[in-house]
Amino acid sequence: MQFSKSTDYALHAIIHLGHSQRCNNVGIRELSGILGVSESYLSKIMSKLRQDGIVRAVPGVNGGYELARPADQITFLDVIQVIEGRQQLFECSNSSSQQHQLLAEEGAVQRDQKYPGKACLVEKVMNGAEQQLHQYLREHTIQSVLDEAFKRCSHDVNKK
Amino acid sequence: MQFSKSTDYALHAIIHLGHSQRCNNVGIRELSGILGVSESYLSKIMSKLRQDGIVRAVPGVNGGYELARPADQITFLDVIQVIEGRQQLFECSNSSSQQHQLLAEEGAVQRDQKYPGKACLVEKVMNGAEQQLHQYLREHTIQSVLDEAFKRCSHDVNKK
DNA sequence: ATTATTATAGATCTTTATTGTCCATAATAA
DNA sequence: TTATTATGGACAATAAAGATCTATAATAAT
Numbered sequence: 001m002q003f004s005k006s007t008d009y010a011l012h013a014i015i016h017l018g019h020s021q022r023c024n025n026v027g028i029r030e031l032s033g034i035l036g037v038s039e040s041y042l043s044k045i046m047s048k049l050r051q052d053g054i055v056r057a058v059p060g061v062n063g064g065y066e067l068a069r070p071a072d073q074i075t076f077l078d079v080i081q082v083i084e085g086r087q088q089l090f091e092c093s094n095s096s097s098q099q100h101q102l103l104a105e106e107g108a109v110q111r112d113q114k115y116p117g118k119a120c121l122v123e124k125v126m127n128g129a130e131q132q133l134h135q136y137l138r139e140h141t142i143q144s145v146l147d148e149a150f151k152r153c154s155h156d157v158n159k160k
Numbered sequence: 161m162q163f164s165k166s167t168d169y170a171l172h173a174i175i176h177l178g179h180s181q182r183c184n185n186v187g188i189r190e191l192s193g194i195l196g197v198s199e200s201y202l203s204k205i206m207s208k209l210r211q212d213g214i215v216r217a218v219p220g221v222n223g224g225y226e227l228a229r230p231a232d233q234i235t236f237l238d239v240i241q242v243i244e245g246r247q248q249l250f251e252c253s254n255s256s257s258q259q260h261q262l263l264a265e266e267g268a269v270q271r272d273q274k275y276p277g278k279a280c281l282v283e284k285v286m287n288g289a290e291q292q293l294h295q296y297l298r299e300h301t302i303q304s305v306l307d308e309a310f311k312r313c314s315h316d317v318n319k320k
Numbered sequence: 321a322t323t324a325t326t327a328t329a330g331a332t333c334t335t336t337a338t339t340g341t342c343c344a345t346a347a348t349a350a
Numbered sequence: 351t352t353a354t355t356a357t358g359g360a361c362a363a364t365a366a367a368g369a370t371c372t373a374t375a376a377t378a379a380t
Contacts (some may be wrong), residue, residue: 060348136292220377
């Protein structure tokens, strides 16, 4: 299990947009050059980000992309969910199996119907793990990375 | 990004082994019946678990699988890493790109070599997220699920 | 020792998801 | 009106996951 390359591209692209906020829009050519990925592929990713309201896009001369809202209001989770989707990280695939029934319901052998809200105990643990992950990713914004980069930069300047 | 079905099978299989600790070994036929997956496929998964020292396997009549150590010493992370592998959840794919350099090193444009230990800031956040996830998965053992299942069961009995 | 039983390892196939390209179209500013 | 830029659809290549089959090795019971 790994995050896709698309997620990597998306995050780096958005950070670049955040970095260029003051200036003009950033075109797909510039972005693709910086990230080292083809324009065609990257534009698919940017389209998704636009559809989900993370970035704005302007066609035409001097067009390009910009952040749709301040960088401190765009979390890592926001970006990741656009690219990776919002399905659960873990889904119990054998919800009809004996064991699932045993784990999900208190030894109820005679019942066959599904009881919503009664998740398999394995799934319950895995969902807990997912929540942990999400919380962390929600706490980290694009702005926090920009700040960190700036700190490093000025620290470097001071050293010299 | 999702956990694979194999991880689901592995976790459920191991929980069943934990549940049957007192009795004899559990054969692949029984396991595959319970989980609703073919014997051939499941046996691949069980082999991996054996190679990583999670379960023991005994061939021959009355053979089968059993846990290689107590259920409270087998964490979710242990099992998941056997199946999903131990690569990082996120790897910065464009480590040679301009932006990566900018984010990883303090505005050092003139250097081209790789500096180990200087991760891209995006990767740094993502690695932090992975650590959160791992910590949670390390804190949850197979035994903890068995305990929970038992609690539910006895609670149910009391109600009746 | 022989036999039935059980796990193991290898090869192979199918399906699905990811990554990537190409082209026609729509929208915009100069 | 035109050059420029993003968009969307179709498509292809690659990689990963899911699954099956067969031959082999190991073991316990007889």
